[in-house]
Amino acid sequence: MIRMFVRHTVRDYRAWRKAYDAFGKEQERMGVRHQAVFRSVINPNDITVSHDFQNLRLARAFVRSRELREAMQDAGVRSRPSIWFVKEV
Numbered sequence: 001m002i003r004m005f006v007r008h009t010v011r012d013y014r015a016w017r018k019a020y021d022a023f024g025k026e027q028e029r030m031g032v033r034h035q036a037v038f039r040s041v042i043n044p045n046d047i048t049v050s051h052d053f054q055n056l057r058l059a060r061a062f063v064r065s066r067e068l069r070e071a072m073q074d075a076g077v078r079s080r081p082s083i084w085f086v087k088e089v
Contacts, residue, residue: 001033004059006083007048011076013039016047019075026067027051031058045078059085 010016020037027035033052040046053059062068063083072081 001087002053002056002059003086004051004053004083005048006081008077008081009079010045010047011078013044016075019071023071030062030065032062056085
């Protein structure tokens with residue numbers, strides 16, 4: 001299993017969350033097996049999301065997808081996302 005973390009700042013958490021939840025079926029279609037959302041305790045618009053994938057190929061394809069870029073833009077993502085991949089050892 002590969003876990004991908006994405007951190008970015010959004011304009012408005014509630015609007016972002018509504019768009020994020022609406023994108024759930026698309027996430028599943030692109031291989032997301034599990035996801036979780038975290039908010040900074042200092043800045044509630046500073047979001048970190050984790051997504052689990054079967055392999056790195058699926059995770060990278062998800063990151064490169066046009067659908068994800070459009071969804072992030074529509075959801076009000078303001079900053080360039082920081083993305084990293086990990087696996088449990």
